[in-house]
Structure formats: C-alpha cells, structure tokens
Amino acid sequence: MSSSFQPTEQRLAVTRRRHPAFPYHSAVLVRLVKHIYKRVHDDTNLLLKPWGINHPEYNLLMMLYGTEDNALYASQLSEAAGEKSANITRLTNELCRKGLIERSLDEGDRRKVALSLTEQGLATIESFLPAMRGLLDQQASGLTEAEMTQLRRLLKKFLDQLDRG
Amino acid sequence: MSSSFQPTEQRLAVTRRRHPAFPYHSAVLVRLVKHIYKRVHDDTNLLLKPWGINHPEYNLLMMLYGTEDNALYASQLSEAAGEKSANITRLTNELCRKGLIERSLDEGDRRKVALSLTEQGLATIESFLPAMRGLLDQQASGLTEAEMTQLRRLLKKFLDQLDRG
C-alpha cells in the first residue's frame, strides 16, 4: 500500500482537488515512469560496477550484441539506445578506450562511423550476462506473463502518442 | 508499426533468439520506460523554457504545490520528486535564487530544512499550468481512461517489485 510512490501520488491528488481540470492521471503516469527509470538506472549501475561498466554503456553494448554482425552505425546506435548523438560519441569513445568496441569508417559513405564489438567486448558481455539476467528476472518477477504483455502494449501506445506529438 | 522503439525491440529480439534464457520481456519493458522517460523529459524541458524552469524544477514546484501549506522538508521533497538529496540541495538553491521558493529552519528539529513556495513561485505555477495541462493532456491522449488506469496499476506493481528487490 505505501509504496515509494505514495508521497508523490498524494501530492498530485491534492493538486487535482484544487484544480479539477489538472490532468491527474497523465501526471501520475509520467511520475511513475520517472521513478521506475531512476530506480532501474541505479540498480543496473550497481550491478555492473564489478565489470567497470555503467547502465548507458551496457545499453550500447547490448544493442550491438543484438545485431547479426555485432555492428551498427553511430546514428543507429543512437536511436536504438535512446541516447543523443553527442552522448554516443562520448560513450563510444569510452568503450573504445576500454577495448570493448572499435570504430571503423564505412567505405560506401565515409561520413558514417560503424561501431562493432571486439572479442573482448563479446567476452565481457557473456561474462556479465548471467548476473544481468538475474536482475532483469527479478525486476519483472512481480508481474505475470500476461501482465507484462499488457504493460508492454500500453507503454508502446503511450510512446507512440509521444512520437506523434 | 514502426515506432521509435522498433529498432530497440529488434535488437532485443535477436539477443533472445541467440540466448533463449535472456529475459526479453523484462528487457523490453525497461527499455520502453527509458525511452518514454527521456522523451517526456525533453518535451517538458522545451515547454517550460519560456518560464526559465526545467523539468526537475517543475517537479519540485508541483510537489510543494500539492501540499496544504505549500511546504515540505527537503527529505520529503527528495522522496516525492524522486531526486537524491544532494540534487535537492542544488535544485532548491536554484529555485531560491529565482525567488520561487524559500528555505526555513524547523524550530522543532533544527536539522530539518523546510522549503516553501513564495508568492512569486505560486504565481509562476499558475502561469505555466495551462500550458503544462495541455502537454499532459496530449501525452495521454493516445490512451483511453480505462487504459490509463490499467497502465497505472501495472506500473505501480512493477515499481513495488523494484522497491522490494
């Protein structure tokens, strides 16, 4: 009953009481998303610390790992990982420095920068994957399969509207 | 069909194909939350720019606004807004500097710092609220009332599990 979200919800409820036109439901959703995101971010950072990797870096690595040839252009990586391009430059610099990925220029279009996993990057992923699997499993263990499917459908619909706006 | 999330989902699907034990559903949810959060964050920052306020500052102001006496202790504000205490110090410093809130020490417990809206803070909120209402309404316009209720229920359940973990 008294989740970590309760105080937030309480405050929004007061605002709604004062301003009946205030979009209470929408505000609650947005706040919930923020709380969840921050929580996941912190937990993931903590878990990955032993591998010297943080959450955004993990996200990039996994996006590369999820391709046939373990490679993506910077702009594709940016979209897939949800990071802005300036941040991709910084994050990939760091991952290169750590030897987990490498840059290469595309011969077809020399503006493009391809980023690909190195052997070491692949090995690192395989190494933290079991722990990460545990975390992800645990994070979702409060929901049934059906609820996860439903949640995913609703979040996508929500995101679609944001894209449209 | 091809939402901004499609590339991300695609990458996770490949990973699942390679590693059937990979918690695909959970990973998708977490990524969706991140995408939505970043999008909302950007949109809100943009909308509030004319008032010289950003998303986290808005969150703090609204949490104060949602109390009977427009005041909260720093730690309460931290929990309600989902910001760490060091960040609360920084953000409230800035809001004080702008004259929107003010600090006062609690006589009962002199460790505590109470933060309260000023007249100007209140006026600023009333001033941006119509625009903010528009944004929130629009963000949720893709979902029906029932879907919003359902989404909220599922997100809370998800958050509860994170708190428990």
Next chain:
DNA sequence: GCGAGTTAGTTCAGAAATGAAATATTAACG
C-alpha cells in the same frame, strides 16, 4: 560537375547529477 542544401559525427563549453565525505543536530542508552 558545381553550388545549395542534407546528413553524419565530433567538439566544446556549460549544465545537471552523483557519491562520498563533512557538518550539524537530535535520539538512544547505559
């Protein structure tokens, strides 16, 4: 082919956020 307009990435200065240590006050307990 060539100049105007796009697209892909990077740079850089400044803003935002964090962890860990420090400060100050209060609670707890022998």
Next chain:
DNA sequence: CGTTAATATTTCATTTCTGAACTAACTCGC
C-alpha cells in the same frame, strides 16, 4: 548526563549529459 549512534542536509570533486557550433562527406537539380 555523556558519549555513541542515527538522521538531515550540504559540500565538493568528479562524472554524465546536453545544445549549439563545427567539419566532413554526400545528394540533388540544373
């Protein structure tokens, strides 16, 4: 009481992120 532990907030060095300007390469129409 006194002193140890706990709580509330701040400080500060560092890390993370962003917008805006920039460079380089490509496209397209003429």
